[in-house]
Amino acid sequence: MGFDPIAPEKDEPVFHAEWEKRALAVTLAAGALGEWSIDRSRSMRESLHPVDYLSSSYYEVWIKALERLLVAHGLVTADEISRGQSLAAPKPTAPPLSKSAVAAALAAGTRYARPEAAAPRFAPGDDVRTLNLNPAGHTRLPRYVRGRRGRVERVHGVFVLPDANAHGLGERPEWLYSVRFPAKELWGDGGDRGADVLIDAWESYLERAAS
């Protein structure tokens, strides 16, 4: 259970190879074109076969997913990827991120909070239960915390819903809550009595728990 030891590397460098630097850079620069959301890119990484995912290094996953995103969004073809050269005119896109724009773009980031149109359904202290959602596509409700009872710790505001946004269904923003679960609720009697786990859960992940 739980894979190998964590084994942190002493004095770990930011990058372990030149190619990792390039993998990070092309992923961020391609993302800056605005052709896909971060939710879509996470979903694409998750779409790798589990064996491929677990046996790939971190930036390998990024590159494999980036190739799929580029093809899926019509920026390149699979043939061009395997040849490493362009065979057709590019898709019309936003202009590429320029060197002079990099610092400001990275410092600005992307905001995911959205206007608060309706009142939140839950408040801090409310007892809630996560729904047993098991969608085929992308969700940010981890398996270990489905159908579990917790307590709302705080209300973060209204945020883009990844479950919808990843699949081109629109942002569908919802109230987002920090919800706290005692370890015993998640893991049973083996759980650490002195530990709680908190997740950030969108309103559609939650229902009011019976008192």
Add this chain to the structure above:
Amino acid sequence: MHPSTIGGTAHHHEHEGSALSDVALRVRALESLLIEKGYVDPAALDAIVETYETKIGPRNGARVVARSWVDPAYRRRLLDDATAAIGALGYSGRQGEHMVAIENTPDVHNMVVCTLCSCYPWPVLGLPPVWYKSAPYRSRAVIDPRGVLAEFGVSLPESTAIRVWDSTAEIRYLVVPMRPSGTEGWSEERLAALVTRDSMIGTGLPLNPVSPDAGPAS
């Protein structure tokens, strides 16, 4: 050797100067294709690398923590609106647009993980280490936090509760460790040097002063 796959199985990583590995060739081919198409600008790629290799890193978060140790008003602001407080020191942006600071106390120790991928507060900590992004930490942090801390050499009193924050949304968490004793009168700069990267994730504690008798820096 260190575990360098998501799953954690160790394998060699490439040595400088040897023939390029398959993945290096793959990345090179993709980069040149994207440049040829005009989707990415090579100078911008270099600037992105330089930013995360040299400009953004855990020293940013250490300054935030050190400021909170010396300035009670800043500490309150940090706990109330971390994005604004961190932004006031000049740190902001990608993967840190929505910050929350969580303070360690004698009663509560906080740890941050992203079980679903690798979400991490880049503007204050830089890019995450391999272990943070790998299956062992991602799975065990929520199941056995005390065991994980033991692997990091951290042992807390049984009376200290542990809170593990799974970064499932775009909220990015910064742990504010407790100020080590024996640092009365220290400058922010000297204090910041005690704040380790791991102490801001929650898998470590700040360094202690080398000598408890050392006076404040002149």
